[in-house]
Amino acid sequence: MIRFYNTLSGKVEPFVPLEPGIVKLYTCGPTVYDFSHIGNWRAYVFEDLLKRFLLFSGIKVSHVMNITDVDDKTINGAHAKGISLEEYTRPFIEAFEKDRDTLGILPADHYPRATGHIREMVDIIKLLLEKGFAYRKDGSIYFAIDKFPAYGRLAKIHLEDLRPGSRGDADEYEKENVHDFALWKAPKEGEPVWETEIGPGRPGWHVECSAMSSKYLGRTFDIHCGGVDNIFPHHENEIAQSEAANGVKFVNYWLHCHHLVVDGEKMAKSKGNFYTLRDVLDRGYDPREVRFLLLSTHYRKMLNFTFDALEQARAGRNRIRDFSFDLRDVKRDGPANPEVTQLIETARAGLIAGLEDDLNISESLAALFGLIKSANRLLAQGSASRADAGNLADFVAMIDENILGINPTDVPLRVDPAKMRSTVSDVAIKVESSGDLDLEIQKRIDARQKARAEKNFKMADEIRKELLDSGILLEDTKDGVRWKKVGPART
RNA sequence: GGCGCGGUACCCAAGCGGCUAAGGGAGAGGUCUGCAAAACCUUUAUUCGUCGGUUCGAGUCCGACCCGCGCCUCCA
Numbered sequence: 001m002i003r004f005y006n007t008l009s010g011k012v013e014p015f016v017p018l019e020p021g022i023v024k025l026y027t028c029g030p031t032v033y034d035f036s037h038i039g040n041w042r043a044y045v046f047e048d049l050l051k052r053f054l055l056f057s058g059i060k061v062s063h064v065m066n067i068t069d070v071d072d073k074t075i076n077g078a079h080a081k082g083i084s085l086e087e088y089t090r091p092f093i094e095a096f097e098k099d100r101d102t103l104g105i106l107p108a109d110h111y112p113r114a115t116g117h118i119r120e121m122v123d124i125i126k127l128l129l130e131k132g133f134a135y136r137k138d139g140s141i142y143f144a145i146d147k148f149p150a151y152g153r154l155a156k157i158h159l160e161d162l163r164p165g166s167r168g169d170a171d172e173y174e175k176e177n178v179h180d181f182a183l184w185k186a187p188k189e190g191e192p193v194w195e196t197e198i199g200p201g202r203p204g205w206h207v208e209c210s211a212m213s214s215k216y217l218g219r220t221f222d223i224h225c226g227g228v229d230n231i232f233p234h235h236e237n238e239i240a241q242s243e244a245a246n247g248v249k250f251v252n253y254w255l256h257c258h259h260l261v262v263d264g265e266k267m268a269k270s271k272g273n274f275y276t277l278r279d280v281l282d283r284g285y286d287p288r289e290v291r292f293l294l295l296s297t298h299y300r301k302m303l304n305f306t307f308d309a310l311e312q313a314r315a316g317r318n319r320i321r322d323f324s325f326d327l328r329d330v331k332r333d334g335p336a337n338p339e340v341t342q343l344i345e346t347a348r349a350g351l352i353a354g355l356e357d358d359l360n361i362s363e364s365l366a367a368l369f370g371l372i373k374s375a376n377r378l379l380a381q382g383s384a385s386r387a388d389a390g391n392l393a394d395f396v397a398m399i400d401e402n403i404l405g406i407n408p409t410d411v412p413l414r415v416d417p418a419k420m421r422s423t424v425s426d427v428a429i430k431v432e433s434s435g436d437l438d439l440e441i442q443k444r445i446d447a448r449q450k451a452r453a454e455k456n457f458k459m460a461d462e463i464r465k466e467l468l469d470s471g472i473l474l475e476d477t478k479d480g481v482r483w484k485k486v487g488p489a490r491t
Numbered sequence: 492g493g494c495g496c497g498g499u500a501c502c503c504a505a506g507c508g509g510c511u512a513a514g515g516g517a518g519a520g521g522u523c524u525g526c527a528a529a530a531c532c533u534u535u536a537u538u539c540g541u542c543g544g545u546u547c548g549a550g551u552c553c554g555a556c557c558c559g560c561g562c563c564u565c566c567a
Contacts, residue, residue, distance in 0.1 A: 028567070043567035157563065181564070227567030260554070302560070304498070312503060312516045322529060362505045366514035380531045420529055457525055475528050
């Protein structure tokens, strides 16, 4: 039984999809006025975990993520550069897609863009005008929230408790009620304009999600995700628009992930603690280490991003990685040890139990680490055969491919050390290529082995150091030397 | 002011009424090793922000208080 915390009810509830075996999922995507920062990625990684777990549970997922490519920021950005909105947003959309892949996030089925769905938005606005939920004022159209009694239910906000906006409406549009929000904004100097049935102008921010979600997922769908900061007003407004227009419930389950802060403080460019994914990778971290960090704190808990935490994530991921790696060295023949089989089943059950409980990843990881510890013990005392090692490796790989996505078997390293400073996804480990680099490393290892055999430990250590400096760590085992990639030392 | 979140070992982090308080990192000692590394073994919370209360029994429920943080129309 899968259970999720539903913001709407404020409780953990059993999850029951509208249609058995299929989940319709809408997740708030990026506003493409800049590179996504690690806080955005925290949300996307959480959503990826959610989606992967649903898929793993045998449920089909129909996933839609919007791309907001028209709003105040994109308009201002394009205007400042003197280029079109499309020209301005394109590189950020491309960067988003690249970074998403770098982090091992499964792509959604649809990435509808706001600018491509003006017609659908207009349709909703027309409906709202007809039904009396919206009104025109000076060329703009607003949603009248006092016409929608359920307003505030998601955010648990009562209108009378809201502080009147003291800083006023930046756009200087006139509204009947300060809490009303724009569905359609009147044409303005320097802004893109669409000529539509409801008049010229451009869409407000919230309406795109109502329009695009209903187009791709239907008027009522299962899960809507986003960051906690979207609860109010964005998601509250979406509910109002959609339910007022369609007359049916909009979303059954609202899942919101908490913020990521940096060094205990909210990220802000002015504080100098603002990081994009690229900023972090530039420091020499593997994207999957970043993913592991973002993944390993429960989504409803604030995540404090620090480089120390990233180091810890690296170490934790390395433990899984080293375990996978060690399994390759098991040479003993023989039948599978029932004890190992049992350990795997226990771990599987623990992993699933954790995720079923509102994506309690800590419990799941504890189950995985528990398996690693127990299996290592059996391995060390020679009670596990090659068959066991194979089963263990398969299990870890299966869990990683389906759930974690941290790619623990990225070893052996085939990465050009120079590329480790790269800013983009070229950093991603290319596992089965670069035979030349392999050969080069093997030659150095052979040279070191020769030196060791001659008791020339000085030279042996020099070669080891030299390889380490280029990201190759050597380990001497009973069965010979093995090597693996390590991240550059922390700077 | 309204709504909400968090305070568990050196760090991160589960547990949310009942066996000896998961797990990861870091540290210490040991095994292995030419030395490292990895792995294994041992070890690190009579205690869960503080003070009261409920209970046979409380990090776990209730109340008050002290810290830290978020949202209240830019924001994942």
